[in-house]
Amino acid sequence: MSKDETLGEALRRQGVTRRGFLKFCAATASMMALPPSMVPAIAAALEKARRPSVIWLSFQECTGCIESLTRSHSPTVEGLIFDAISLDYQHALQAAAGSAAEAARETAMEENYGKYILIVDGSIPLANPGYSTIAGISNLAMLEETAKGAAAVVSMGSCAAFGGIPKAKPNPTGAVSVGDIIKDKPIINVPGCPPIPVVITGVLAHFLIFGTIPELDALGRPMAYYGQSIHDRCYRRPFYDKGKFANTFDDEGAKKGWCLYKLGCKGPTTYNACATTKWNDGTSFPIEAGHPCLGCSEPDFWDGGGFYKAISTPTEDIPKAAIYAVGAGAAAGLALGALNRAKRDKAVAEHVKTTIDDLEKGD
């Protein structure tokens, strides 16, 4: 692959037909909520786009994100688009290792300074830089150095976007997200544990087509993919609205495909594209497989009070607190009552008169 090859040339060389290419453009357009009339423009832009240099840094992560991406049922056009970017540095995928790998990163940074896309997966430990290093360089130092020349940063997966599992209580490594460190670059958060493959290719496609970062929500996530909640697009929603819930994983309700809210579904508080784009080449998504949404694309999803506990229910032992409260209330009430009685009896004995002022209690 030559560096100057356009995307169109690269795709043709890899045997993608015109039809397949347009299909991808149409899918991209609809995913980005653009009208179909934009498809030719998208195709033209993608055709001519130069393969952007991409540097991918992996910090405190489990490689699930890159696994998700590479398992995007090849050979899909999405996969080929991914091949068609110039991935100049990625631990899990590159052949080079050690100083050769670091040299590749430095070369890519130099050659494309100010233009390359930096993708990060994994969180950054701040408690002790030694918790995670690459070629002796701490994650923090490598991120700061590499981000300097980036056109934009993509935080891939919930760990990079929000801290994810490493940041879960008690956060032993002092993990933070990319956005906690990098403040002067546009950051696109692509959370999910892992994120949906087509979402990352869609974000890259947007960058290629428009040369800009897509419209983001308050948490820095592309609106096109994270604009709607799982709950709003869930096919089980009619059951929620009718009040029909599965109580266990194998009861009548579960077999009939009723809503999983009672089983702890976080769909109502989770924004992601699962319910629309689905997983495994559009096969299904977790709720379709009978499991409640864990809320993996939201910050701190790991500490949300239990995956199998409904979001509206209390997390502390309320019945026990209630028994103590009633007990204490009864004791206090009886004591105060006795005091009031004594006061009354005294007033009666002393012939105290009630005046109109006694009845006016103000506010």
Place this chain on the structure above:
Amino acid sequence: MSETEFLLWVRGPAFQVATIIFLLGVVVRILEILVLGRKPDLAEARGSAVAGGLRAIISRSFAERATLQRTAFTEVTGWIFHIGIFVILLLFAPHILLFEEVFGVSWPALPTTVIDATTIVTIIALLAVLIHRIANPVMRFLSRFQDYLVWLVTILPLVTGYMAFHRIGLTPTMLIAVHILSVELLMVTFPFTKLMHAFTLFMSRYYDGAIAGYKGVNS
């Protein structure tokens, strides 16, 4: 504190504290009244005090014709928002789930569309009640700070619940947290304000009815 942590705090310690203040306060205030007792009535009974008391609890719920004609607005809006609050509180699925979690009993829910419509009607009724309170010179004269406070803590859970269901304004996590927090505010103010009428109204009606019943008078 992140949004998730805030929601957890609201669902956890805050809810626990609110429950304790609510129950403790309610029990204290009821016992305070009951322990005071009454002087024994030495006259001969002409009828049943218990029957008279129970009758009054029911009959006082419905205004007489003359009263109704004079205060139709108060009667109708009052009934609407009270029924609305109970329907929303007791028949919305996520609420039932809370009761099931705490009391271990469950019952069928109403469709969310019905709850949604009920919420709008209830909010409108409560707004009408407030406007009436301010517009009517006598009502305004009689109103104290507490009357407005009680109105506010009553309507807040409805408004925040509506916003949470339709996801208006904040993130869904924050909306649920704010909604639960508004309910906790209601629970905490409850024992120390006129909201106590939810319990004491039965006691006072029974008291009145029992006196009349003992005398053999139809109250």
